[in-house]
Amino acid sequence: MSTAPPDGAAATPRVRANPWRRLVRAARPRATRAQVLAGLLCAALGFGVVVQVRQTDTAGLEDLRENELVRILDDTTERSDRLGEEVRQLQAARDELTAGSDSAEAAARAARSRADSYGLLAGTLPARGPGITATVTDPAGAVSAAQLLQTVQELRDAGAEALQIGATRVVASTAFLDAAAAADGGVVVDGRLEQPPYVVRAVGDPPTMATALDIPGGVRETLRQLGAQLAVTTSQDVAITALHAVSAPQYARPASPAPEQAPPQ
Template identity: 50%
Template structure:
């Protein structure tokens, strides 16, 4: 018999090997981004948002507002607020008229509302005279350097600043007004040749309108670069008396269908 002490102990099977990094690996795998519809949608929205922000910044830069002085920006903001206030007042007036008509105010309320609306449209169409505060702009042009686009820019700047009625010399400016030059270099407004100095009268808030014309790179600076020393005076009362003949549209007709 063999001695039990002489038996070599048999090797035992290796036990499970501990992997200390196994838990961290699971966390890493859980944190990996997965390609799902939700992730794709969120990525697309982030890209579109970034593109929109960049586009908006570029538009603000292109508008040249960053070159304006603080007081100019404040003035433009005041002009916007005033326009907003005017629109709010008009909304309130129309709301009161509507409520009066609904409450059975009778024909008198309807007639009064129609007359007020007709007067406002007459001012816009240039068929009735208008008075109010505004500015008077004088543009000398003895050397005939003025171009139609200079006058057009002036009119557009006045409208943007809230001018409600405009007249150049004895011609009323309306939505369809056009500008040109004669063979002699004189300004033509709606087919009528006018002589320098050109006098522009505009009814609106005097401070807002005059400041809009004087902003850096604006109308007055452009004219000065052409050698034209235009001047602007604020007026507490100014009259726009030039009239346009009322005309019937040749093609457009009012839409009466509900």
């Protein structure tokens, strides 16, 4: 285009120029009233467009026609039915799981309490409760394993639930042995040498156990004949702290109550 506009031609828009150049010239920022007003109105337009777009995005149902509303209602009803069905299934699953966890918890509780009582029986758990403390003083060194075993059995008969001699827990497999080498007596209980005075602690019903030691021809009389003394104190809180170390059985295996195969002939 040979008719390049001279300087200041912006004020004479009638010049027949290249339309692109005209556009560029019109777009050149000038603080004229026209530019400012056009800018303001365009700002209003952009604002209005954005606001309206957002409004349309969040528009409710009031703009829709009847058949569209019916379709939406159908869709919604169907979806609600589907979700209701899902809710029912999930509730059933939840109930099932809750019931399952309840019975599992009950089983775990029962197993725990069984483990506790087995632990007391096997001597792997410390015990405390009402009971007696029997102290056998043996100045002559005449008390042997037999007398201690008799004492223990007497206490067991009287319902002792946990027993301890000196620092040794007495359990079903506890062995009593006379200590041959000891000068002033002594009894080997489960491999540990106990020396007089023998302190026997038992948890159980205190009066029953105290009486059991006093029966005629019983422990107290036997000990007295040997020159030993038996002192019994009852208490509401006897602590059995010694533990029995359980070793895994080497030969015995649990047998199922109903053997699956016949024993070999």
